[in-house]
Amino acid sequence: xxxxxxxxxxxxxxxxxxxxxxxxxxxxxxxxxxxxxxxxxxxxxxxxxxxxxxxxxxxxxxxxxxxxxxxxxxxxxxxxxxxxxxxxxxxxxxxxxxxxxxxxxxxxxxxxxxxxxxxxxxxxxx
Numbered sequence: 001x002x003x004x005x006x007x008x009x010x011x012x013x014x015x016x017x018x019x020x021x022x023x024x025x026x027x028x029x030x031x032x033x034x035x036x037x038x039x040x041x042x043x044x045x046x047x048x049x050x051x052x053x054x055x056x057x058x059x060x061x062x063x064x065x066x067x068x069x070x071x072x073x074x075x076x077x078x079x080x081x082x083x084x085x086x087x088x089x090x091x092x093x094x095x096x097x098x099x100x101x102x103x104x105x106x107x108x109x110x111x112x113x114x115x116x117x118x119x120x121x122x123x124x125x126x
Contacts, residue, residue, distance in 0.1 A: 040077060044121050047074035051114045067110035074117035075101050093120070 050070035054063045075097075082098035085091070097120055104113035 040121075041125060043073055043076075044118065044125060047071075047114065048118050048122075051111065051118060054111055054114070064110055067114050068105075071101065071105070071110060071114035071117055074114060074121055078117060078120065 047070045050066050050073070054066040054070065056063075078094050078097050078101070082094040085094055097116065101113045101116055104110075104116060
């Protein structure tokens with residue numbers, strides 16, 4: 001819905017937009033926004049599943065590897081936004097998370113790093 005609100009503000013304009021653009025498959029950007037949001041939700045779900053799997057009674061090395069994959073998958077969009085905001089000279093929560101996640105890695109808390117990224121992205125998604 002974010003793509004529609006970018007182009008259309010009033011209800012009658014939304015209907016007109018849907019008739020002209022989205023139903024006729026003209027490239028306006030709405031579909032790409034929806035696909036990007038869906039991909040973000042899928043990666044968040046996979047990351048949360050991997051974090052839960054890291055608590056299974058398997059070898060410690062496997063737990064660490066699964067936690068690292070989960071953290072990297074969840075943290076990727078956060079780091080991308082943080083780098084963009086640094087480039088624009090804006091300081092926000094993405095920059096703080098881009099610092100805290102590697103700090104948790106440095107302390108050996110792989111699950112904590114994954115949980116930080118997952119909970120932030122979950123809150124951002126909701």
